[in-house]
Amino acid sequence: MSAVGTLESRLGELDEKRLLLVATFVPFTLFFVLVWGFPIGYALGMSLFEDPTGTAAFAGLANYADVVTDDLFVTALVNSVVYALSSTLLSLVLGLGLALVVNREIRGGHALRTMMIFPYLLPTLVVIFMWTFLLDPNVGAVNEFLLDNGVIDEPFAFFSSTTWAMPAVVVASVWKYGSFAFFILLARLQAIDPNLYERARVEGASTWQAFRDITVPQLRGAILIIILVRGIWMFNKFDIIYLATGGGPLDVTTTLPIMVYEMAFQGTPDFGGATALAGIMFLLLAVVAVVYFVAFKPEREVAT
Amino acid sequence: MMYRMAYNRFTRRQFLGTAGATTTLGVAGCLGGSGGDNGETIRYLSDRGDSSDVVDDIIAEFEEEYDYTVEVTYTSRGTSTDEELSQMLAAGDPPDLVFDTSADAYRYQRDGDLAPVTEAVQDVGLPDPVNVDGDSYFAPTMVEPLMGWYRSDLYEENPTTFETWQSEAQRLSEEEDIDGFVVPTGGTNHADTFTTQHLWQNDVEIYGGPSDDIEVTIDQGDNRERAEEAYAWLQSMNEYAPNGSGWEWGDGTQALQQENAAALMSVGGLPILTIRENRPDLVENLAPTAYPIPDGNGQDEWWAYMEGHVVRNDGEATEGAQEFARFFSESDRFFDFVLSAPLFQWPPTEELMNDDRMSENEILAEHQDAVDLVRDNWDAFTTVLATGDEGAPNIVAADAYSNQLLGQSAEQMIVGGQSPAETVDWIAEELRGLQEE
Numbered sequence: 001m002s003a004v005g006t007l008e009s010r011l012g013e014l015d016e017k018r019l020l021l022v023a024t025f026v027p028f029t030l031f032f033v034l035v036w037g038f039p040i041g042y043a044l045g046m047s048l049f050e051d052p053t054g055t056a057a058f059a060g061l062a063n064y065a066d067v068v069t070d071d072l073f074v075t076a077l078v079n080s081v082v083y084a085l086s087s088t089l090l091s092l093v094l095g096l097g098l099a100l101v102v103n104r105e106i107r108g109g110h111a112l113r114t115m116m117i118f119p120y121l122l123p124t125l126v127v128i129f130m131w132t133f134l135l136d137p138n139v140g141a142v143n144e145f146l147l148d149n150g151v152i153d154e155p156f157a158f159f160s161s162t163t164w165a166m167p168a169v170v171v172a173s174v175w176k177y178g179s180f181a182f183f184i185l186l187a188r189l190q191a192i193d194p195n196l197y198e199r200a201r202v203e204g205a206s207t208w209q210a211f212r213d214i215t216v217p218q219l220r221g222a223i224l225i226i227i228l229v230r231g232i233w234m235f236n237k238f239d240i241i242y243l244a245t246g247g248g249p250l251d252v253t254t255t256l257p258i259m260v261y262e263m264a265f266q267g268t269p270d271f272g273g274a275t276a277l278a279g280i281m282f283l284l285l286a287v288v289a290v291v292y293f294v295a296f297k298p299e300r301e302v303a304t
Numbered sequence: 305m306m307y308r309m310a311y312n313r314f315t316r317r318q319f320l321g322t323a324g325a326t327t328t329l330g331v332a333g334c335l336g337g338s339g340g341d342n343g344e345t346i347r348y349l350s351d352r353g354d355s356s357d358v359v360d361d362i363i364a365e366f367e368e369e370y371d372y373t374v375e376v377t378y379t380s381r382g383t384s385t386d387e388e389l390s391q392m393l394a395a396g397d398p399p400d401l402v403f404d405t406s407a408d409a410y411r412y413q414r415d416g417d418l419a420p421v422t423e424a425v426q427d428v429g430l431p432d433p434v435n436v437d438g439d440s441y442f443a444p445t446m447v448e449p450l451m452g453w454y455r456s457d458l459y460e461e462n463p464t465t466f467e468t469w470q471s472e473a474q475r476l477s478e479e480e481d482i483d484g485f486v487v488p489t490g491g492t493n494h495a496d497t498f499t500t501q502h503l504w505q506n507d508v509e510i511y512g513g514p515s516d517d518i519e520v521t522i523d524q525g526d527n528r529e530r531a532e533e534a535y536a537w538l539q540s541m542n543e544y545a546p547n548g549s550g551w552e553w554g555d556g557t558q559a560l561q562q563e564n565a566a567a568l569m570s571v572g573g574l575p576i577l578t579i580r581e582n583r584p585d586l587v588e589n590l591a592p593t594a595y596p597i598p599d600g601n602g603q604d605e606w607w608a609y610m611e612g613h614v615v616r617n618d619g620e621a622t623e624g625a626q627e628f629a630r631f632f633s634e635s636d637r638f639f640d641f642v643l644s645a646p647l648f649q650w651p652p653t654e655e656l657m658n659d660d661r662m663s664e665n666e667i668l669a670e671h672q673d674a675v676d677l678v679r680d681n682w683d684a685f686t687t688v689l690a691t692g693d694e695g696a697p698n699i700v701a702a703d704a705y706s707n708q709l710l711g712q713s714a715e716q717m718i719v720g721g722q723s724p725a726e727t728v729d730w731i732a733e734e735l736r737g738l739q740e741e
Contacts, residue, residue, distance in 0.1 A: 053393050053394055155546075157549070160547040160548070160549035160550055160719070161547070161549075162719060162720070245550065246490075246491070246550055248490050248549060248550045249490060249550060249715060249719045250715060250716070250720050264394065265387045265390040266386065266387060266707075267706050267708075268703065268706065268707070268741070
């Protein structure tokens with residue numbers, strides 16, 4: 001083949017690759033612009049207007065100012081952080097513990113692994129129905145157990161108590177979402193080279209030392225990703241909290257997503273304020289994610 | 305090489321074609337739409353999914369007679385009409401016709417969102433609670449008065465006064481291992497009506513003044529003292545009640561059904577309809593009662609929801625919706641609609657209350673005491689909207705109900721630990737805050 005022929009052939013291949021790239025890239029770009037970009041841009045645009053679905057008077061950043069000076073904003077922000085952190089960390093601890101157990105050759109390990117997926121598959125409504133029934137002050141099994149064992153003197157309405165509503169919602173959330181951490185950590189545990197443990201044992205390392213110096217470093221990347229992803233999901237979580245408590249009592253479980261919903265769809269609708277608050281949430285999470293990536297570099301851990 | 309070339313040519317073209325077609329179809333699917341009714345379709349939002357059989361029959365009759373199609377959206381369980389409507393408005397997709405309360409109708413009229421239904425109201429002879437400058441904006445189809453139900457096998461007698469309720473509830477809670485009462489609190493309709501009605505029972509005038517100059521008077525003069533007394537009574541009754549924070553109608557009914565509470569204030573016969581289905585053995589032990597009053601007071605103001613049709617002016621079939629609102633009330637099946645939930649829904653006029661079909665209804669006949677309670681107190685029925693001077697429409701009350709502020713005031717006291725006096729201050733401040741918005 002002549003030099004010109006070779007060049008033409010290479011250019012032809014390049015064009016085909018480019019065409020394929022464009023054909024692959026354009027539909028997905030269009031799809032994401034349509035499904036993500038447009039709604040996000042539309043919502044952020046709405047946040048700059050007073051009564052955006054009605055008279056739509058331009059208000060600049062007034063909606064943002066109104067939202068952050070609202071007494072409920074700080075309460076909802078604190079509740080969101082408390083809920084996201086506690087449910088994520090508890091899910092992680094629970095998931096890690098169970099993954100370590102199941103990773104060993106124990107009787108019933110397969111059954112336990114299968115059972116762990118069930119809470120994740122159950123619809124949130126069913127989970128909340130189950131938990132409200134369990135914690136019901138009058139017929140709930142938990143109350144009955146605590147009463148029978150003399151732990152409490154009278155039945156306790158967990159979801160209606162200012163002290164216990166948030167912990168109760170966190171427990172229900174951990175029960176439902178804990179398996180996410182479990183499966184990721186179990187997969188990572190099973191990928192650890194058993195020779196590492198063998199070598200450590202030969203060199204006299206205790207079980208604790210092996211866990212600390214082999215298991216934890218190997219799991220670090222997965223743990224960081226779980227914290228980031230699960231943390232963001234729980235920060236934005238709406239359904240399980242709203243179904244359990246509706247944000248009450250006295251706003252002790254009102255998180256930012258619930259505040260957005262209440263502003264938009266309850267009482268006198270305030271779409272401008274609701275979209276501004278959604279924008280603030282987006283900004284907060286973006287900042288947290290960037291700081292997190294810069295500080296911990298979880299993607300490097302996963303790559304290794 | 306031949307294979308590779310063929311692969312490249314075939315795959316690229318096929319891929320491009322498929323991708324293009326998929327994208328086009330996807331975009332068309334996203335942008336496409338409702339089927340192009342050109343304004344001939346009346347979009348109807350209703351929370352009466354339980355009566356959908358009758359509603360669908362009325363719609364079928366209407367569609368036969370008129371050149372319109374009615375597309376009905378029933379609110380999903382757990383979602384209020386307000387929430388569903390807000391979502392439809394946010395999506396830029398308003399309904400033409402909404403089944404709602406008179407208080408909400410007045411709010412929408414204030415906001416300039418309604419078209420009049422004057423003919424459907426004034427020509428048919430219906431009550432006219434949302435009349436603005438001679439035009440009617442709400443076509444009522446039913447009233448739903450509040451009503452209590454108590455365990456007649458446990459309570460020694462119908463405890464009609466604050467004092468007897470308190471002593472009886474205490475006795476039951478201490479002797480029978482069952483809570484004597486239910487005190488719902490929080491941002492729910494149940495808690496809001498409950499708190500408001502108890503304030504009314506102690507003659508508290510929460511508001512005063514004409515429609516265009518409503519004043520919040522709950523913390524002024526004698527009202528303040530009476531309001532504190534009513535809140536104090538609720539606080540004391542809560543000693544004999546389960547924690548009812550955030551309780552909606554269904555939660556209270558469940559407590560009664562599961563025999564965790566021996567009495568419940570609800571709306572009409574709603575609890576009975578549920579309990580008839582699930583615990584028929586319990587029905588004969590439940591008797592209807594009025595909200596309690598302090599010794600010497602009368603049943604002067606009795607909260608009765610008025611629900612019916614409003615026509616929005618921003619839909620695509622406003623005239624059709626106005627026609628439908630009238631057709632609905634005049635339909636032969638209208639009474640079937642009212643009686644699709646007997647004891648809970650009652651006809652909108654006293655004349656219709658005396659209709660033969662009321663006495664022929666089996667469930668109503670079984671609960672004649674509830675029917676008598678409604679008949680005997682018909683003149684005391686009022687809506688939260690009619691709380692301005694001389695029953696004038698009160699926009700502050702409508703907004704307060706929409707935000708369930710009175711229910712939240714009870715929660716501030718029962719769950720938040722405020723004193724009755726602090727609670728009165730709290731609610732007065734919140735109500736005045738609404739006026740300023």
